[in-house]
Amino acid sequence: MTDASGKPQGREAQRLRTRDRVLDAAITEFARTGSAEADIAAIAEAAGVARGTFYFHFPTKxxxxxxxxxxxxxxxxxxxxxxxxxxxxxxxxxxxxxxxxxxxxxxxxxxxxxxxxxxxxxxxxxxxxxxxxxxxxxxxxxxxxxxxxxxxxxxxxxxxxxxxxxxxxxxxxxxxxxxxxxxxxxxxxxxxxxxxxxxx
CATH class of the missing domain: 1.10.357 (Tetracycline Repressor; domain 2)
Incomplete structure (x- = not known):
């Protein structure tokens, strides 16, 4: 759902905010360790989401x-x-x-x-x-x-x-x-x- 200006609202807006949090946490972890060594559990914890939420938004690193x-x-x-x-x-x-x-x-x-x-x-x-x-x-x-x-x-x-x-x-x-x-x-x-x- 979007508002009159086309901005996402409700659940879609929440999904995008969660995705951004996961992405930001992943970027921080990748910069620290490199993607190959990045710890998905640490990314999920930093983003405040379940591990499966990472894979929902980003199937692979x-x-x-x-x-x-x-x-x-x-x-x-x-x-x-x-x-x-x-x-x-x-x-x-x-x-x-x-x-x-x-x-x-x-x-x-x-x-x-x-x-x-x-x-x-x-x-x-x-x-x-x-x-x-x-x-x-x-x-x-x-x-x-x-x-x-x-x-x-x-x-x-x-x-x-x-x-x-x-x-x-x-x-x-x-x-x-x-x-x-x-x-x-x-x-x-x-x-x-x-x-x-x-x-x-």
């Missing part, structure tokens, strides 16, 4: 990671979208993308962030079209706009360029040590190389 990824990617795309409403060029847009992803990594911690990347690239996903991912769609739209502004080559495919840029960024973060100076140099080089591959 991977479902928790998929939900977290969906939530965080949507949030990243919203933040990037706000940045893109201001004056910027393609370099600034891609640099902000890198900054937002790095901020997410710091907030989640290395263990949970790398597990999100693992589930992102999991062959079991079957999610289909990359255009359905909010960050890919947002970056692709920006590359398309940059093409219209004359910043990139006419023949560039915005979705492929966005996909390659984000995949490269995620792979770089997943495989480099957490050394700020080293990473800063590598990311700056990566950004320059990505731009050169798109520029006129």
């Amino acid at each position: 991977e479902h928790v990671l998929l939900e977290l990824e969906r939530r965080e990617e949507t949030l990243l795309a919203q933040k990037l979208g706000r940045f893109l409403r201001g004056e910027h060029d393609l370099r600034a847009a891609l640099a902000e993308t890198v900054r937002l992803v790095l901020a997410l990594e710091r907030r989640l911690g290395n263990t949970l962030f790398r597990e999100l990347l693992a589930v992102h690239f999991s062959p079991n996903r079957g999610d289909g079209d990359p255009r359905d991912f909010p960050m890919i769609a947002t970056v692709a739209t920006e590359i398309e706009n940059a093409r219209d502004r004359g910043e990139t080559r006419d023949g560039i495919d915005p979705y492929h360029a966005a996909l390659f840029f984000l995949l490269g960024l995620y792979a770089l973060l997943a495989t480099t040590p957490d050394n700020r100076a080293m990473r800063a140099a590598m990311l700056d080089s990566y950004l320059t190389t990505a731009l050169h591959s798109m520029e006129r």
Whole structure:
């Protein structure tokens, strides 16, 4: 049941609140131990629910990671979208993308962030079209706009360029040590190389 504004009411609202509590407790446990070692009983206790309630909302631990990824990617795309409403060029847009992803990594911690990347690239996903991912769609739209502004080559495919840029960024973060100076140099080089591959 929903109210006039479309917000869930009654039992549906309670179900969603319980799901959010379970998800938050699972995220805390995953960040502490990693998903493989996470204790479902501890998650249920922290959320104030029965163990079976965890499995009702999230049949597997991977479902928790998929939900977290969906939530965080949507949030990243919203933040990037706000940045893109201001004056910027393609370099600034891609640099902000890198900054937002790095901020997410710091907030989640290395263990949970790398597990999100693992589930992102999991062959079991079957999610289909990359255009359905909010960050890919947002970056692709920006590359398309940059093409219209004359910043990139006419023949560039915005979705492929966005996909390659984000995949490269995620792979770089997943495989480099957490050394700020080293990473800063590598990311700056990566950004320059990505731009050169798109520029006129």
